Amino acid sequence: MRNAAFAIGQIIHVRDVDMRGVVVDVDEHFEPPSDLSESVRSSLPSPEQPWYYVLVDGSEDRIYVAEESVQPDADDTPVEHPGIEQFFRNFDDGRYEPQYRLN
Secondary structure (H helix, E strand, O other), rough: OOOOOOOOOOOEEOOOOOOEEEEEEOOOOOOOOOOOOHHHHHHHOOOOOOOEEEEEEEOOOOOEEHHHEEEEOOOOOOOOOOOOHHHEEEEEEOOEEEOOOOO
């Protein structure tokens, strides 16, 4: 397994669409649905890398993005999203603390 470069609660910047958000979950790799056309599959970033579920700042959107498309965000202000409280308990020193800890 490849280690993810970004962690739950970390604020990231998505280069492809110039947006920022906070990571709420990480998948080791992406398995495209079997009914996805070959042309769409071939246009996706490599599934053999970590993929992140992200709450997008300033909207109600959630996105799923490949690690190759993200970088750390230089802005350490909180993300504005209505789902923040569902996932995180507080914001401190540029990072969110998850609502629940996994064993």
